[in-house]
Amino acid sequence: MKKLSLKTVVLLLALFAVAAGFMAGSAMAEDATAPAAVAAAAPAPLKIDTGDTAWMIVATAFVMLMSIPGLALFYGGLAKTKDALNTMAMTFVTFCIASLLWVLYGYSFSFAGTGNIIGDASKVFLKGIGPNSISDLAKTIPEYIFIVYQLTFAAITVALASGAYIERMKFSAWILFSVLWLTLVYLPVAHWVWGGGFLAKMGALDFAGGTVVHVNAGIAALVGALILGKRKTKAIMPGNLTLVVTGAGLLWFGWFGFNAGSALAANGLAGAAFINTNTAAAVAALAWMFVEWLHSGKPTVLGLASGAVGGLVAITPAAGFVNVTGAIIIGIAAGVVPFYAVAKLKPMLGYDDTLDAFGIHGIGGTLGAILTGVFADPAINEAGKGLLYGNPGQLWIQIVAVLATLAYSAVATLVIFLIIKVTVGLRVDAEEETIGLDETSHGERAYNL
Numbered sequence: 001m002k003k004l005s006l007k008t009v010v011l012l013l014a015l016f017a018v019a020a021g022f023m024a025g026s027a028m029a030e031d032a033t034a035p036a037a038v039a040a041a042a043p044a045p046l047k048i049d050t051g052d053t054a055w056m057i058v059a060t061a062f063v064m065l066m067s068i069p070g071l072a073l074f075y076g077g078l079a080k081t082k083d084a085l086n087t088m089a090m091t092f093v094t095f096c097i098a099s100l101l102w103v104l105y106g107y108s109f110s111f112a113g114t115g116n117i118i119g120d121a122s123k124v125f126l127k128g129i130g131p132n133s134i135s136d137l138a139k140t141i142p143e144y145i146f147i148v149y150q151l152t153f154a155a156i157t158v159a160l161a162s163g164a165y166i167e168r169m170k171f172s173a174w175i176l177f178s179v180l181w182l183t184l185v186y187l188p189v190a191h192w193v194w195g196g197g198f199l200a201k202m203g204a205l206d207f208a209g210g211t212v213v214h215v216n217a218g219i220a221a222l223v224g225a226l227i228l229g230k231r232k233t234k235a236i237m238p239g240n241l242t243l244v245v246t247g248a249g250l251l252w253f254g255w256f257g258f259n260a261g262s263a264l265a266a267n268g269l270a271g272a273a274f275i276n277t278n279t280a281a282a283v284a285a286l287a288w289m290f291v292e293w294l295h296s297g298k299p300t301v302l303g304l305a306s307g308a309v310g311g312l313v314a315i316t317p318a319a320g321f322v323n324v325t326g327a328i329i330i331g332i333a334a335g336v337v338p339f340y341a342v343a344k345l346k347p348m349l350g351y352d353d354t355l356d357a358f359g360i361h362g363i364g365g366t367l368g369a370i371l372t373g374v375f376a377d378p379a380i381n382e383a384g385k386g387l388l389y390g391n392p393g394q395l396w397i398q399i400v401a402v403l404a405t406l407a408y409s410a411v412a413t414l415v416i417f418l419i420i421k422v423t424v425g426l427r428v429d430a431e432e433e434t435i436g437l438d439e440t441s442h443g444e445r446a447y448n449l
Contacts, residue, residue, distance in 0.1 A: 014178065034408060050134065051139035055266035056141045062257025063152035067095045067159055070254050074247025074309075075163055078355050078445070080363045081239040082436025083167045086448035090162040090171075094178045098155035101182055106154060107147050110190040113135060116198040119449065120189050125170060137194070138264045149261065156189070157213045162397050163355035164221035168231050168433055173443045180416045185409050189216050193401070203383045204401035205376055207273065208262035211405045212319025218362020219406050220413040227417045228426055230352040232433050239446075241301055248305035252281055255312045260320040273319040275310065278320075282290050284311025287335025289406035295343060303339075310338040310360050314368035318375065321384035324377030330368060338364045366402050373398030379408035 068091060076088040098106070105124045113120030123129060136144040158178050165174065169179050192199040193206045206212060238244055259277040263270035276370035288307025293299040314334035315327055322330065342359040353359060376386035385391040420426055427433075433441040439445060 006309055006341045008310070010421065011420050017297040028170050036232055046134040046136075046139050047266070048134060048142055052140040052265040052267075053142060053145060055270070056138075056145050056261060059257035059261025060149040060152060062157070062254045062260065063149065063261065064254075064386060066251055066254035066258065067091055067152070067156045070247050070250035071156060071159055072247070074240075074251060074305075075166065075355055077243025077245075077247055078163075078183025078238045079166055080235045081420055081438065081447055082438055082445075083242075084239055084438065085444055086171065086437035086441050087162070087166045088176050089442065090166065091159040092251055093171075093175060094162070095155045097175065097178045098158060098182055099151060101179065102151040102154055103147070106182065106187055107150065109187045110154075111150065111195045114196050115191070116201070117191070118188050118197075119195050140265055146264070150190075150194075153209060153213060153258075154182060154186055156250065157186055157209070157217050160213070160217035161220045161224060161355055161363055164225040164353040164443035165236075166354050167437065168228055168427050170425055170428055171419050171437070173426050176420050177224075177416060180419065181413065184416065185216065185220065185412045186212075189356045189405055189408065190405070199401050199404065202400065203394070205321055205398065206317045206369065207320035207372075207399070208259045208316045210314075210365045210372065211401050214313050214316060215366075215369060215402055215405045216362040216409045218358045218360075218365055219409045221357035222362060223353065223374060223410050223413040224417055225351050225358070226354045227414070227421075228352075232430060234352070235391050238302060245301060248308055252308055252312060255281070263320055268318050269381060272323075272433040273326065276319045276322060276327035277315055279324055279327045281308045281316035283331030284308060284335035285316065287332050288339050289335075291339050292343075293405075295339075306342070306356070306360065307339070309336045310364045311332045312360055313338075313364035314371070316365070317369045318372040321372055321376040321381050321386075322377075323377045323380055326371075326377065329375065330371050333371065334364050334366055337367055366406075369402050370395070370398050 002351055044215040072088040076084045077092060079087040103126055105121070107126070108121055108123035109119040111119060112123040126147065129147070131144065132140060133143040135143045135146050136142070158181055161181070162169075162174065188197075190212050191197040193204055193212050194200065199211075204211070206365035254272055255277055260274040262272040285304050285307040287311060288303050289299045311331045311334045314330050317327065318330055326389040338356075338360050341363040342356045346356070346359060348354060351358075372384070372386065376388045376389065376391075376394060378385045378389055385393045385394060417426065428437065428440065
């Protein structure tokens with residue numbers, strides 16, 4: 001255990017050293033070209049656009065709605081009635097933790113600097129940022145809005161993993177996990193893809209979070225579920241399907257901010273992402289429903305909700321790169337493949353992913369990220385050209401991005417769980433699990449009937 005912890009420290013120091021090296025190299029390059037820069041004409045100053053700003057404020061609020069109440073209701077309704085409040089509390093507390101850590105250092109290490117592995121500390125505590133500041137990554141909106149928008153992504157990514165851990169994980173363990181995983185896993189992966197890191201430089205396409213959010217959280221869910229072990233008793237049916245449907249609807253609604261908002265402007269690209277998001281979600285819900293109908297003889301409401309979420313997950317990396325035909329094909333795949341991951345793969349392998357966070361987010365996110373490399377249409381977004389449009393190399397880049405995210409997140413999550421195990425402990429005791437975590441952890445009940 002001590003060796004693992006030591007390796008973790010050494011790895012982190014190495015990552016920060018690499019990042020510092022790239023930053024230093026960039027600074028030297030800037031100094032060397034300073035005379036030429038003076039001679040050249042100064043670029044036009046960035047200017048805040050009120051229309052883009054208004055849309056991004058709304059989109060940010062939409063994505064916040066995805067965590068509380070969307071995911072909280074969706075997961076809370078799926079849990080046993082005696083664990084519903086605890087499940088909701090996991091999402092709630094994570095959003096609060098992420099909101100604090102993001103403004104302290106999360107934003108800086110994700111989006112400041114030009115290192116390949118991690119950002120830098122130049123914007124910790126939002127240093128140097130004011131009401132009229134503009135980020136180079138979002139050129140027409142106040143940087144404050146961009147910061148909060150990205151905060152909502154960080155928060156829901158951590159919360160997604162909780163779906164595999166509920167009904168048996170200590171609340172204190174979850175709090176520690178939220179802090180460590182956000183810091184050690186989410187921040188570097190977000191920088192790799194969106195903050196100018198090595199995957200961004202390779203040309204990986206991830207419009208709104210296929211690798212950063214869903215693959216990342218999905219593999220963390222699987223690793224954590226394997227370490228935690230199985231629950232004493234598994235629920236046969238969700239505790240409250242009405243809450244599940246309500247939560248799924250709020251997630252779908254909020255996802256328009258998630259995907260269309262990732263255009264970072266009120267423009268045609270946001271419109272393409274919007275229609276692709278709705279189309280893929282609807283098609284995936286239908287595909288899941290019909291496959292389940294054939295498989296088990298009945299089309300369930302839970303299946304419709306699960307299929308819709310699966311479609312939303314899979315279209316996320318592709319939303320601003322594919323046309324509607326691509327969105328339909330991704331939607332079909334997202335309704336079929338995750339269904340079999342949940343109905344066949346999980347029982348075959350025997351892991352207890354309570355709410356199928358890996359089956360839907362891990363598998364769906366991987367599917368969407370790879371298919372983006374096939375269907376990316378330059379007529380929708382000139383920044384992306386997939387296999388079907390003459391660029392087979394993009395498919396390989398997407399596979400590399402998925403594999404890099406899977407490998408890093410899996411190893412880092414393993415180390416984090418081992419740290420938690422030897423500090424606060426991972427699981428509640430058998431009696432607490434039997435009574436239910438609402439009462440034993442919080443002294444409350446979701447339903448007082």
